[in-house]
Amino acid sequence: MKVGFIGLGLMGRPMALHLEKAGHELHLWARRPESLAPFAAVNAKTHASPAEVAKHAEVVIVMVADAPDVEAVCLGADGLAAGGKPGLIVVDMSTINPNAARSIGLRLADKGIDFVDAPVSGGETGAINAALTVMAGGEAAAFEKVKPLLEKMGKSVTLIGDSGAGQVAKACNQILTGVGVLAVAEAFNFATRSGVDAGKVREALLGGFAYSKILENHGQRMLDRNFKPGFKAWMHQKDLRIVMEEAHRMGLMLPSAAATAQVFNAIVGSGMGENDSISALMLLEKVSTPAT
């Protein structure tokens, strides 16, 4: 298939390469030309604008930072809408506000272009290992057409519901992971300040009802004091911002997510934004008395 790919960053680059390896012809555009370098030796054509990419592709995948970027790529001057023929499917794998996704979907539909929101969980490691979790929203027919592509990048690919539903699922994912990482950090700090080995606590808890992947994986990295990302704290902060914006718009009370978002503000504000989200632990330690 002829597949356009826009957004060749830490996540996008390995994802696009998986598609190429599976035999698809890539059509690329990048804001920074150096992003195209890893594709010089593979079956990929580069173009001067998103509109040109849309002209040559049957499906275009977008993997950028935030809603304004997706808007610009899709609907800006020389955007996908300017070049795409009716029947084109745009798959946005970025994490953006669900309401923004619905709005972009509606405006692309005016041009006969299908839009699927398909944000992912699993981070850079998941992208490199083609083991992402993909949560999709949109028309079932469009989803079925792009599902084989998504399966080349992800291990679990689920259509959640209508347009925006993928972003809602991702927002739920970020509530659970954000609050979950903070809960593990708080529990470990509580253990340590009580003079108890957090590693032993983790080991005991893994067998009980408090078991979670976060306790297992993030917990281990906290014990190893390995704060390399993983998933960068500033991205988690951004995703929680989206969650809280939607809560405000809908009049929805999310007390734990709200408190967690403030901790992520403090992580980023204290200069740890490029570290993994588990830096929440370091933040708690800064305001605790030294362990005895």
Next chain:
Amino acid sequence: MKIGFIGLGAMGAPMAGHLLRAGHAVSVWSRRAASADSLLAMGATRCASPAEVAAASEIVCTNVTGSADVEELAFGPQGLAQGFAAGGLHVDFSTIAPSAARRIAARHAERGVGFVDAPVSGGSVGARAATLAIMWGGEPALATRLQPVFEVLGKTVVHVGPTGAGQVAKACNQMVMVAAIEAAAEAARLAAASGIDFAKVRAAMLHGSAGSRVLEVFGERMATREFAAGVEARLHHKDYALLLDEATRLGVSLPVSAVVGQQLNALMAMGWGRDDTSSLLRVLEAGDPPDPAQ
């Protein structure tokens, strides 16, 4: 002085009235013509567009709801920018994002027009009584030009700092005030659950260390269960989105504000957005079993 005024709501209409009574020539424009009627009767001049208001005025005051409303008034079709002569001055009394105020100031500056963010505190009561607290940001040299306007509208006028500083002060004001309303509501809740009359508790606290203007005004509304606005809670809800957004942008942690923001979200969902913010008490009561007396 020739002064324009746009945004003739519960705050703006009495403010424009004070300017007229002080002897200024006031030009107005309003989206709904009827909003201007009482001011026209006092001698104000009606204009056909914001641009016309700007062309007729040395200073134009605006007092509307959101950042987008101010930007539309200033730079939309037939906006202020199309009518201002170089040297004109736009004074915005609305509560908007500090970053929006800075953006608007920069766009006006391209045309040689000045901009001052001057949000106010004191509500419609303060607007009618001309006792508003005005916190403004912008060129300090503008103080002399602004003095004749500010002195007839407010009791306290503070130049906080450069453009946007007024909005930062207003965000701080909202944060401290609404957190205090929530604290008063929680006190009322604890008193009631203990079978104690909150009116008595309030009276006891009022002149002690916990005494405050909020406890006085909003505490009384809670004690008498008088939830009609006052200050419409939806406006505080809007302000919380602004200040929590700034916290995210700046990377600062505001744990209490975050929780208060969630209580306001619940208040909106209960349909009390046009009631007074003392309705935060009703959010705390929302899980109670129905009153058998009703």
